[in-house]
Amino acid sequence: MKISVIGTGYVGLVTGTCFAEMGNTVTCVDIDEAKIEKLKKGIIPIYEPGLETMVLENHEKGTLQFTTDIKSAIENSDIAFIAVGTPMGEDGSADLQYVLAVAKSIGEHMTHYMVVVDKSTVPVGTADKVRAAVQAELDRRGADIGFDVVSNPEFLKEGAAIEDFMHPDRVVIGAENEKAMAIMHDLYAPFMKRSDRFIGMDVRSAEMTKYAANAMLATKISFMNEMANICERVGADINQVRHGIGSDSRIGYSFIYPGCGYGGSCFPKDVQALAKTAKDYGYTPRILDAIEAVNYDQKKVLPAKVVSRFGEDLSGRTFAVWGLAFKPETDDMREASSITVIRELTSRGAKIRAYDPKAMQEAASHYLADLPSRNLSHEELPVENEGDTLTYVGSKYDALDGADALILVTEWPEFRSPDFDEMKQRLKSPVFFDGRNQFDRERMAELGFEYFQIGV
Secondary structure, eight states: OEEEEEOOSHHHHHHHHHHHHTTOEEEEEOSOHHHHHHHHTTOOSSOOTTHHHHHHHHHHHTSEEEESOHHHHHHTOSEEEEOOOOOBOTTSOBOOHHHHHHHHHHHHHOOSOEEEEEOSOOOTTHHHHHHHHHHHHHHHHTOOOOEEEEEOOOOOOTTSHHHHHHSOSOEEEEOSSHHHHHHHHHHHGGGGSSOOOEEEEOHHHHHHHHHHHHHHHHHHHHHHHHHHHHHHHHTOOHHHHHHHHHTSTTTOSTTOOOOSOOOSSSHHHHHHHHHHHHHHTTOOOHHHHHHHHHHHHHTTHHHHHHHHHHOSOOTTOEEEEEOOSSSTTOOOOTTOHHHHHHHHHHTTTOEEEEEOTTTHHHIIIIITTTSSOOOOOSSOOOOOOTTOSEEEOSSTTGGGTTOSEEEEOSOOGGGSSOOHHHHHHHSSSOEEEETTOOSOHHHHHHTTOEEEOSOO
16 A cells, blocks of 8 residues: 655654555655655664664665655555644643644645544544544645545554554554545554454544553553552552552553653653543543642652652762663653652752663753753763763763662663672662662662662
């Protein structure tokens, strides 16, 4: 099939690349000329395991192209995926200006029947707005061209997006007629050779499914963090509680690990957007509001433990931070807990030595760019400077040099089996705040660490 994907962010690039991998002819479109030129040269703007190789191979074969020319892409496509960002507005609602701008462009340039697919995470009712925007441009042109608008929410996990797309546990399609549904089924058929998990429904139900799924997962995380905070106060061990409840098949072990809060591009934004939608329709979503409130507070639990141990004034103190990305196997720092942890500590006078396998450039250039540190270039990370508040280092052990304590924020695999003797040697004192409960408390005590966990 001939496909255009408008938007080369995380979802758009993965979507276009995976469709190309299955033999479709795909054109990825973006208004950012610099990004498109880099993609043509094989420079990938995000880190996602397996993506770079797949992009390079399909671009070389000619099945995957990149352009800023949306007119040409639309004219030569039968299916157009809208995969642009839907940033969160100040009131928590999803900002649809980019989605509707793409819909307008599709209406301006389409020359034949097309299926227009909402791939971006959008609130219920967006398909109606997209349909209206496309039709308005067709009416303006006086063009009588048929089209259908379909909802196809994505369920990709950052760090495992390629596997999720190539072997989906479900493909949700919302369509209003059999023709559009059949086209989408044919498109996804190669991805479901092992099991046909194609789930067809009406458009509004499909739009709602994405938000409901993320809200449910966020609920599990916030619930477990709430339990962790209670356990700590009553003298229970949240790790043992987790084992006790996870063995119940109705609950399971997924998303019940206590920690320092969730982040990323989906859960924070989607929970708030769903809550805003509910309120717009006159319903107060008490559970959704509580999920967000618990998560906001949870990101301050680690800093509170540090303050409890070292005091409110952290001037003269240095802390090593392992992990900046919101989760392992990604460089995404949107709503990452590390941002709150670092800002809470530096606001009290502390200095930070930080290490992350993939996200340091992202942190330094954007999310923590206002903190005093050396100027960055794309080729190098900053070296230590006496006036720096935040120093990025080249390895996990380098972060420990002269630090008063270690704070583990992101559970990257390379942090799972560290050399504890070297940790003790490099740290000023063997104090360890584990924001992901990766190690056994009694074992850490035997090794000579003053060890702090979540919910213990």
